[in-house]
Structures are given as structure tokens and as C-alpha cells.
Amino acid sequence: MKEDFLHFVWRNKQFDVTNLISEQHQKIEIVRFGDYVQMAGPDFFNAQLYIDNQLWAGNVEMHLKASDWYAHQHEIDSNYDNVILHVVWDYDIDVFRKDGSVLPVLNLSKYINEVLIKNYFNLRTSKNWLYCENQLNGIDDFTWFQWKEKLLIDRLEIKSKPIEKLLKETQNNWEEVLFVLLTKNFGLNINGSAFEQTAKSISYKVISKERFSAFNLEALFFGVSGLLQIPKQDNYFKEILNEFSYLKEKHQLKSSISEPIHFFKLRPDNFPMIRFSQLANLLHQKEHLFSDLIQQELSIATIYKYFSISVSDYWKTHYVFDKESKFTTKKLTTSFIDLLLLNTILPLRFVYLKSLGKSDFDDVLEMYRNLNPEKNSIIDKFKDLNISVENAFDSQTLIHLKKNFCDEKKCLQCAIGVKLLRNNV
Numbered sequence: 001m002k003e004d005f006l007h008f009v010w011r012n013k014q015f016d017v018t019n020l021i022s023e024q025h026q027k028i029e030i031v032r033f034g035d036y037v038q039m040a041g042p043d044f045f046n047a048q049l050y051i052d053n054q055l056w057a058g059n060v061e062m063h064l065k066a067s068d069w070y071a072h073q074h075e076i077d078s079n080y081d082n083v084i085l086h087v088v089w090d091y092d093i094d095v096f097r098k099d100g101s102v103l104p105v106l107n108l109s110k111y112i113n114e115v116l117i118k119n120y121f122n123l124r125t126s127k128n129w130l131y132c133e134n135q136l137n138g139i140d141d142f143t144w145f146q147w148k149e150k151l152l153i154d155r156l157e158i159k160s161k162p163i164e165k166l167l168k169e170t171q172n173n174w175e176e177v178l179f180v181l182l183t184k185n186f187g188l189n190i191n192g193s194a195f196e197q198t199a200k201s202i203s204y205k206v207i208s209k210e211r212f213s214a215f216n217l218e219a220l221f222f223g224v225s226g227l228l229q230i231p232k233q234d235n236y237f238k239e240i241l242n243e244f245s246y247l248k249e250k251h252q253l254k255s256s257i258s259e260p261i262h263f264f265k266l267r268p269d270n271f272p273m274i275r276f277s278q279l280a281n282l283l284h285q286k287e288h289l290f291s292d293l294i295q296q297e298l299s300i301a302t303i304y305k306y307f308s309i310s311v312s313d314y315w316k317t318h319y320v321f322d323k324e325s326k327f328t329t330k331k332l333t334t335s336f337i338d339l340l341l342l343n344t345i346l347p348l349r350f351v352y353l354k355s356l357g358k359s360d361f362d363d364v365l366e367m368y369r370n371l372n373p374e375k376n377s378i379i380d381k382f383k384d385l386n387i388s389v390e391n392a393f394d395s396q397t398l399i400h401l402k403k404n405f406c407d408e409k410k411c412l413q414c415a416i417g418v419k420l421l422r423n424n425v
Helices: 003-011 116-123 143-169 173-184 188-200 204-210 214-225 235-253 272-285 289-293 300-306 334-355 360-367 377-384 392-406 414-423
Strands: 027-032 046-052 054-067 083-090 105-107 319-320
Touching: 003 054, 003 083, 046 083, 046 214, 054 143, 105 188, 116 414, 143 173, 143 319, 143 334, 143 360, 143 414, 173 188, 173 204, 173 272, 173 289, 188 204, 188 214, 188 272, 204 214, 204 235, 214 235, 214 360, 289 300, 334 360, 334 392, 360 392, 377 392
Parallel strands: 054 083, 083 105
Antiparallel strands: 027 046, 046 054
8 A cells, every 4th residue: 555545545535524533532524625736735725624513724734644743753844734634544642743742643444435445455466567467457548648638748848848948049940949859869769869969069050150151060060969070981971071161160160079970789870970971961952940840730641741851962972981882862751751740849849839829739739640650679568468559649658558557557646547446446
């Protein structure tokens, strides 16, 4: 038994509220259950109770054992001076107020439906990959749909935090924020941090001035990221090194960032020079990225066409400097564009709509429904449990569910867990 179960029962009124009697033989009538704020201090603030026909206003504290009051040293904490009721699972000792009077105790275990208790223990003790994995097939589609929508909004809210921080750092320069986010995601997980640092070291003002030339942008990216530090023999390297030396002086740029660029475990198509060249050509060809991608609704097909970007000619026959390879256009793949949508475009559009005071994000959610689902071990596991994963709306929500609820054992804050808990009650 955990205290979160007591919180759930009280918050959702999942017990018989008629004929409540305290362990001190007082009649209790609940007028207001209080606010569950999950902050320091009592569990529920601003409750109102009749205790033996006298109205009390104050806070409610909960423990598994009454003696936990002393174990947690609440008797010397002024935050608990206004507690009017002590709700417990096991009444093992009286608790005294500072004036010497006994604090009323409600033994909640006496008033909870036995089926609810049984469901709780079933939910929390049959742990495999998920606590509830053997019961998931009994959840109706409507419950899943509503919960997934909330999960996706929660996931977008989490992704909003670094975007909002970046907006503050750039004085709400949306174009620059999009540039930094895109650059970071062109680096993927392995080089994301280094790519982001590169973007911040150059600044979007410099990009705007040099975007007339993809070669100049490549020189900026390669130079600032540190990819030009080891001399090479071919003419392209010498030309781009000279160009960077000029641009570095012109714009007073750093020689290179501190974050190292990695090649280990990368497929050649994800090598940093290839991704930087693709990004340089995108910025060269598309002058109004923010207005094109964020300020208006677009179809997936339109976005795929918009990102039909390749590398510069040199990189069509190279993956690294000085070593020629077979010719290939090295265009952005739809799977890579999907990642840009999931990690940059849709989260930024969500933040942008919020900044306009909008509360309807249906177009953003619909975009997730039109994207292919991710492929990873979490999604594979859910599929093994016969959970439908048809699109990115499904995969994103299930990833969020697993990491933020299942792994954190927050069954009582999960709509699926609550549904199973209330089954047959």
C-alpha cells in the first residue's frame, strides 16, 4: 500500500462518505475535500468538515500509519498547525496538537470498497514490462483515445519548455529559434548538442547575411563546428577553409565550439558534413522558413516537397573530405523529415499557437495522425501486447506513457490505471 492510493481515494471520492466516524468517535461530514496541490505541507488544502456538528476549515494530512505523523516530524512543523483531520490506513497511535488536544483521525480503510482495494493490489503487484499489461486488452477505444490526446498535449507542453527558454534568450526571435532547433535536429541525438552550439555561435543574423551562398553557409557550419581543424589536400577543403577564415574575421566568430563532433556509430548519410550541407542548402533555397513552416497549416505531402533538399555538388561524391565516393544526391529522406516534424516543426507550432492565445491544437494533433509511427523497442513492446500503433499520434503518446507514467509507477495518475482500478467497483 502506498500513500498515493489514499490520495486517489480521497481526491476521487472513492469511498463511502456516509456515516463517517473518527477513531475518537466523532461524526464527520465532508463539505469540501480540499485542493490537492502536491506541494510542501499537508496533502489537501482548504478543506471544510463538520466534526460533531461543528464546522472546521483547514487542511487534511494523510499517512499509511498514524504514527508517521511523528516519524515525519510534523509535530514541530508549523505548516501542519492548521490540519483539521488526519486520514490514515492504519490507526496505531493518537496524534496530539500543540495545545494538547487529540487530532481527529479517520481510518479510511474501513470505508473503501473491497473490490477497489483488490484491483489496486492487482494493478501494483503483477509487474512484468507494465503493471497492467495483462489487463490492457479490456480497455475500450474511447478511453484510449481521450487519454492519448491528453498525453500528446502533455508531451508537447514538456517540449515547449526549452523552446520558451530559447525564445526568451533571443528576445522572441521566432526565426532564430527555428534555426537553432532545426540545426540541433539535423545533428540527431549523437551530434544534436554540437549542432545546437554551432547554431548559437553563428547567430541567425549572420546566416541571413550569408544565405545567398550555400558554400558560405557550409564554410560557417564546418568552421565553427571544428570540422576544418585537420588540414586536407583537395581544393574544396582549401577553398572552404579560406572562406571560413574570411567570414570568421568579417563576423567576429569563434574559431570553433567546445562540443566535439562525433562520427562513431553514424551511418555515412548521417555524417555531420552531409547534414550540414543539407542544412546549408535548405537555408540557401528557403528564405522564409518560419512563415512557410510554422505560421500556416501545411499537409504532410507539402512539407515533404518543401524539404526536397540535397547536398552541394562536392558532397554528392564525398562523405568526408579528401575521399571520393560513389555519386548519390543524398536528399533528405521522408523518415528524416518526419523527425524534423516531430522534434522541431510541430512543437514549435504548438508554442506559436499558444503565444497567440489559441487553445485549439487540432491541426497539430492531426499532423501527428498523418505521420508514420517511430520504430523503437518501446513501440515494439506495445505491439506485442496487441496495442494498436498506426501513426505518430499513437507512437508519441505510448512513448510518453511508458516513460512518464509506467516507469514512474504513476498508475493512479494514468487514465488506463484508473479505469482498471474502478473496474466492477
